[in-house]
Each structure stands twice: as structure tokens, then as C-alpha cells.
Amino acid sequence: MIQQSNAQPKTVKAVGLISGGLDSILAAKIVQELGVKVQGVYFAMPWGCCDKTKALQASAQLGIDCIVLQLDERYLEIVKKPKHGYGSALNPCVDCRIHMFARAGQYMRSIGADFVFTGEILGQRPMSQMRHSLRMIERESQLEGCLLRPLCAQLLEPTIPEQEGLIDRQRLLNISGRTRKPQLELARRYQIKDFLPPAGGCLLTDKNFARRMKDTLDHGYRTFRETISLKWGRHFRYSKDFKLVLGRDEPENESLRSFAHSDDLIFEVENKKGPTLVLKGYDPGPEVLTIAAGLVQRFSSFKDSPEIEVEYWLVKDRTNIRKVRAKKLSDEEIERMKV
Numbered sequence: 001m002i003q004q005s006n007a008q009p010k011t012v013k014a015v016g017l018i019s020g021g022l023d024s025i026l027a028a029k030i031v032q033e034l035g036v037k038v039q040g041v042y043f044a045m046p047w048g049c050c051d052k053t054k055a056l057q058a059s060a061q062l063g064i065d066c067i068v069l070q071l072d073e074r075y076l077e078i079v080k081k082p083k084h085g086y087g088s089a090l091n092p093c094v095d096c097r098i099h100m101f102a103r104a105g106q107y108m109r110s111i112g113a114d115f116v117f118t119g120e121i122l123g124q125r126p127m128s129q130m131r132h133s134l135r136m137i138e139r140e141s142q143l144e145g146c147l148l149r150p151l152c153a154q155l156l157e158p159t160i161p162e163q164e165g166l167i168d169r170q171r172l173l174n175i176s177g178r179t180r181k182p183q184l185e186l187a188r189r190y191q192i193k194d195f196l197p198p199a200g201g202c203l204l205t206d207k208n209f210a211r212r213m214k215d216t217l218d219h220g221y222r223t224f225r226e227t228i229s230l231k232w233g234r235h236f237r238y239s240k241d242f243k244l245v246l247g248r249d250e251p252e253n254e255s256l257r258s259f260a261h262s263d264d265l266i267f268e269v270e271n272k273k274g275p276t277l278v279l280k281g282y283d284p285g286p287e288v289l290t291i292a293a294g295l296v297q298r299f300s301s302f303k304d305s306p307e308i309e310v311e312y313w314l315v316k317d318r319t320n321i322r323k324v325r326a327k328k329l330s331d332e333e334i335e336r337m338k339v
């Protein structure tokens, strides 16, 4: 708290991005020690790849309230066409941060907080944490002067809360680079033991997921919900109009069934004696139907049997079950369709 001229104490408030990783926890700890009331924000990825539980647990241990903001269709637009490009896979890290920080900024203004802070460290990541990227992200998220990076603040221009004396710059840190030593030392000092490994979890950095997402963005999708099911199953593309997704185990079969679009076709061996396949696309002809059935047979215990019949139905018309004879597929044919 600081004294205002009319002697009324002002509570300094800040919105902190909490991921559950060590850097975000340390940043919150440091800001709290400056007497600032911290409100946490956790951004949940549409694909559920990051660990919300850990972030909420960390917030509870810090004694701060944390809200969850969901990344949605707007985020998918960014993944589709990021202004600042991709990292090693389909991760649009700079645009992703701009989007999240801008939303954190809106939240900051809505609750009358004084600034936003993050656990970013100068030079830790080549794409989004070099000096020029930090500045650009701050500018494009409309947080100029209001975005504090407590772990490296002494190496950056003073922010408005520092200039106005709301927080003491001398008590902020000057960590830079990729080393984790100073953070681990601070974790020992603060007895922080439970945190996520650095940079873990984002599916957009996973080459397999990125390939499927790219295929979907290139060929189109009907609903945002459809993109969530990209994290399950084996994916095959028959043509630009038809895609086939096959569950690898029962939980995946179940997830694929429940996230299927109402115009998708579901393929299964009678009595569920094999994987579930979801065929995406409208009005498939006989060839694609036999291939869908062939994939179901190939990945079932009937792999070496003569061609079997596979049941299929439209998601929105579960009562109209039809049958199609599977086409035996060679490994080369399967490999060619793999996404």
C-alpha cells in the first residue's frame, strides 16, 4: 500500500498471468512481496493441453484468486494467420502473447488494477522474449507502460507503476537468458516445490498435432468444436473433401464420437469389436465408404480376416444403421493417406 496525498491508503492491484510454471509463480511472489494485491489469470487453450489444475493450485498456495479465461474462435484465427509468424511448429508465440496480454489488459481495466505482470525473462526464448519482441508485444497488446516483468524488470525500461512509485524498482530482479539457476535458487528460498516444467504442454509446438491442425486449417472446418478433436486418434485424408479419424483406444473412440459433427458418419464393427472411425465430409461415394470400413478393419482384431462388413450411420440419424463391406488396404495406401 502507498499513501496518497489525501492520506488515504491506496491498494495497488495487479493482474498476473499464472501458468503454473515456476517463472509465473515467482513473478507473483515478488509482486505480492511489494504489497500489491494480485489477481491471477489463467488462459486455457482450446485443446486442453496446458495444466489448469496446476495453475489453480499454485494460485491457491500463493493465496491469490485466479480466474480462467478460455481461448476460443478468436484464438484459432490467430493460429490460422499469425501476423508475426510461427515458431518451430504451428505455435504463433508472439501473436499468442499479444492476444493473451491484450485480454489480460481488458481485465485489468475492468477491475481497476494498475498493471499486468508476467513471468517472462529477457532472452529466455528466441521468438517472443528478445528485447524487441518484449517491446512489440507490450505495444501491440496496448499495455505500454503497464506490463511489468518482475523477474527481469531492472533490465528493461521502467514501467508506469515503477515511475509513479507504486512499486519499488530496486526490489525487482535482473534475470536474463536461458539459464534456470536463479529461478531454481529463488524456488528454494521461497520453498516452492510444485510447478510445471518450462515450456511444456502447448500442443501447437507438437509436430504431430501441428500437422493435423494445418491440414484442418487448409481444408476448412465447420465448427470450432471440431478442432478440439484433433488431439485424439489417427488422422487420414482421402481427398480435399473427406477426412477420416480413427480412435486408438476406447477413451479416444468415446471422445471422437462425442465431438463428431452432426453431419459426420460413424463407422464401427458390430458390437464395438474394433475402433470407432469418424468420416468428415458430405455425401461420400461408395469408394470412400469402403475405405473408411477398410481402415476400421485394418486397425481391429479382424485385420487378417477376409473383408468384413462394417456398420455406419449419420451422427444426426443414429437409428438408420447401414452396412458396407471393407476394402482391404495395403500399408502403402494407408501411409499415403496419413496426416
Ligand code: SF4
Pocket (backbone or CB within 6 Å): 091, 092, 093, 094, 096, 097, 202, 203, 204, 205
Ligand atoms: S508455446 Fe503455445 S501457449 Fe506458449 S506462447 Fe507459444 S503458442 Fe502460446
